[in-house]
Amino acid sequence: MAEAHKLYGVMAEFESPTAIVEAARRAHSAGYRRMDAFSPYPIEELTEALGIKRSKLPLIVLIGGILGCLGGYGLCYWVSAIVYPINIGGRPLHSWPAFIPVTFECTILLAAFAAVFGMLALNGLPQPYHPVFNIDAFEMASRNRFFLCIEARDPMFQLEKTRGFLEGLEGALGVSDVED
Amino acid sequence: MSEHTQDSISDSTITPPAVIAPGQTFASVTDKISSIALTRRTPVGWFIGAGISFALVLGLFYTIGYLVVTGIGIFGTNIPVGWAFPIINFVWWIGIGHAGTLISAILFLLRQPWRTSINRFAEAMTLFAVACAGLFPLLHTGRPWLAYWMLPYPNTMGVWPQFRSPLIWDVFAVSTYATVSALFWFVGLIPDLATLRDRARRRTAKIIYGMLAMGWRGSARHWHRYETTYALLAALATPLVVSVHTVVSFDFSIGIVPGWHATIFPPYFVAGAIYAGFAMVLTLAIPLRKFYGLEAFITMRHLRNMSKIMLATGLIVAYGYMMETFMSYYSGNTYERYMILNRFKGPYSAFYWTLIACNVVFPQLLWIRRVRHSVPALWAMSLVVGLGMWLERFIIVVTSLHRDFLPSSWAMYAPTFWDWSMFIGTIGLFLALIFLFVRFLPMISIFEIRGILPQAAVKESGD
Numbered sequence: 001m002a003e004a005h006k007l008y009g010v011m012a013e014f015e016s017p018t019a020i021v022e023a024a025r026r027a028h029s030a031g032y033r034r035m036d037a038f039s040p041y042p043i044e045e046l047t048e049a050l051g052i053k054r055s056k057l058p059l060i061v062l063i064g065g066i067l068g069c070l071g072g073y074g075l076c077y078w079v080s081a082i083v084y085p086i087n088i089g090g091r092p093l094h095s096w097p098a099f100i101p102v103t104f105e106c107t108i109l110l111a112a113f114a115a116v117f118g119m120l121a122l123n124g125l126p127q128p129y130h131p132v133f134n135i136d137a138f139e140m141a142s143r144n145r146f147f148l149c150i151e152a153r154d155p156m157f158q159l160e161k162t163r164g165f166l167e168g169l170e171g172a173l174g175v176s177d178v179e180d
Numbered sequence: 181m182s183e184h185t186q187d188s189i190s191d192s193t194i195t196p197p198a199v200i201a202p203g204q205t206f207a208s209v210t211d212k213i214s215s216i217a218l219t220r221r222t223p224v225g226w227f228i229g230a231g232i233s234f235a236l237v238l239g240l241f242y243t244i245g246y247l248v249v250t251g252i253g254i255f256g257t258n259i260p261v262g263w264a265f266p267i268i269n270f271v272w273w274i275g276i277g278h279a280g281t282l283i284s285a286i287l288f289l290l291r292q293p294w295r296t297s298i299n300r301f302a303e304a305m306t307l308f309a310v311a312c313a314g315l316f317p318l319l320h321t322g323r324p325w326l327a328y329w330m331l332p333y334p335n336t337m338g339v340w341p342q343f344r345s346p347l348i349w350d351v352f353a354v355s356t357y358a359t360v361s362a363l364f365w366f367v368g369l370i371p372d373l374a375t376l377r378d379r380a381r382r383r384t385a386k387i388i389y390g391m392l393a394m395g396w397r398g399s400a401r402h403w404h405r406y407e408t409t410y411a412l413l414a415a416l417a418t419p420l421v422v423s424v425h426t427v428v429s430f431d432f433s434i435g436i437v438p439g440w441h442a443t444i445f446p447p448y449f450v451a452g453a454i455y456a457g458f459a460m461v462l463t464l465a466i467p468l469r470k471f472y473g474l475e476a477f478i479t480m481r482h483l484r485n486m487s488k489i490m491l492a493t494g495l496i497v498a499y500g501y502m503m504e505t506f507m508s509y510y511s512g513n514t515y516e517r518y519m520i521l522n523r524f525k526g527p528y529s530a531f532y533w534t535l536i537a538c539n540v541v542f543p544q545l546l547w548i549r550r551v552r553h554s555v556p557a558l559w560a561m562s563l564v565v566g567l568g569m570w571l572e573r574f575i576i577v578v579t580s581l582h583r584d585f586l587p588s589s590w591a592m593y594a595p596t597f598w599d600w601s602m603f604i605g606t607i608g609l610f611l612a613l614i615f616l617f618v619r620f621l622p623m624i625s626i627f628e629i630r631g632i633l634p635q636a637a638v639k640e641s642g643d
Contacts, residue, residue: 042403084340119409126394144206
């Protein structure tokens with residue numbers, strides 16, 4: 001059975017945010033790139049240590065907002081001036097100040113959808129299965145433990161060497177192989 | 181050693197009480213908050229409270245059934261008071277919701293760490309208050325199954341919504357607000373749902389929390405995008421919350437009815453909404469922290485800060501009342517002047533003066549330190565403000581309509597039994613949803629509390 005499983009990577013467990021950030025820095029400077037860290041709360045230094053690039057998300061949200069804005073105004077204009085023109089107290093059919101509230105709400109709505117669904121899509125969620133869940137201790141990643149996982153697809157990855165590297169890191173509590 | 185004692189002395193005298201009581205760890209925070217949702221033994225008090233709330237919900241269902249079968253004639257709403265309890269309650273509920281967004285979005289952008297302990301249930305409160313608010317416009321039409329007519333969709337009748345009407349703006353504002361609040365709340369819950377999934381020992385609980393957590397694993401890459409999303413949502417929700425109550429105030433101020441046609445309405449309504457909302461947060465937070473022993477997370481610092489915000493927004497509201505009175509005199513408009521005199525001395529004057537007492541006079545006690553530091557006094561104050569803000573909407577709606585331009589069409593308004601049963605029913609619905617929420621979901625954001633603990637900071641070595 002065991003041979004049937006491919007190796008996903010090697011994972012080390014840490015007890016403090018300082019230890020995981022230091023470990024991530026050391027791994028990055030050792031040349032590892034295909035790796036990820038897991039923590040029970042967001043740690044800004046960890047993002048930097050892993051060399052994670054700026055997210056595309058703000059751009060997606062901006063596009064969502066612009067589409068919402070144009071769509072909202074377009075809806076008001078198209079309905080009020082083209083398909084259903086009604087004279088209300090002699091006001092012009094294209095009475096733009098009255099269209100602002102709906103335009104504004106549509107802008108916010110589409111930008112918010114873009115933010116949430118964009119985040120989920122970029123993160124690849126929902127994702128029911130992930131190899132890291134195979135490690136029993138990983139349950140603690142949502143409580144008080146920190147993990148660093150170097151993936152097998154990293155060009156530098158060599159099982160014995162990488163395991164030795166992780167074991168040699170300061171504060172590493174245990175190193176285990178993660179099966180795919 | 182002596183240095184250490186000196187430090188702690190100067191700490192206690194100069195710095196305010198801590199946001200989180202000292203001595204908490206990542207594990208203790210996680211276990212304490214998640215155990216409330218995961219426990220097998222539901223407290224007896226929960227059953228009593230939830231039972232009463234569910235009984236009120238049944239009353240609400242009965243009212244709705246009777247309304248649908250009979251028609252809106254069961255309410256006291258009639259000409260000239262064609263807008264009465266439904267809109268009073270709608271505005272009251274939606275205003276209460278606003279504090280949740282304020283705490284979660286505006287205080288987040290202002291980097292106020294104390295918001296962390298209260299934002300989760302304040303957001304839940306927003307969601308449930310908006311649900312209660314939404315029922316009123318839906319049901320006061322008498323034919324709630326035709327509510328979709330308010331949406332722009334191609335139909336065989338060939339009609340479209342009137343985009344020049346504030347009531348259509350309301351449809352867009354409130355539905356956007358409900359959607360964005362739900363998204364914001366759910367995004368905030370994802371990491372904590374993962375915690376519950378990992379902590380749950382029962383299989384069903386594990387599966388349900390697991391599905392809701394969507395496979396969240398706390399990856400640094402995910403956290404990075406997550407934080408960006410959260411900040412962007414906060415930045416989007418901030419103007420949204422201001423716009424929603426502005427649009428609600430447009431429902432009134434676009435009309436030419438005396439007492440409604442005022443430019444001060446948008447800021448005055450927004451301040452009133454925050455005022456009532458913070459009062460409701462205190463009304464809920466004080467019993468919850470006591471009952472579930474959460475004093476380490478919802479500390480005196482939170483209660484004190486909220487009481488200060490209440491005092492500040494209360495003063496803005498008081499300024500609004502003053503300006504209303506001044507403008508009715510200064511405008512020289514007969515109808516405006518009569519409207520304010522009618523509020524002072526007319527048949528509803530007792531309600532007006534109670535409102536002034538509740539919203540302007542009593543809250544001035546919050547200037548006194550001892551009142552701000554007394555938990556029972558704050559709780560009593562929150563109820564007084566809640567009542568005062570309800571009376572404010574009653575006064576705005578009823579006194580303006582019952583005596584407008586033509587004395588021949590003047591009449592009195594009184595709510596009927598069904599008006600009350602529907603209002604009290606929504607209070608039951610609100611409380612029932614709160615009871616379900618505190619039982620099954622973490623009422624305090626666990627991951628954000630971990631992040632503000634002293635040991636959460638990364639210690640940099642000398643380099």
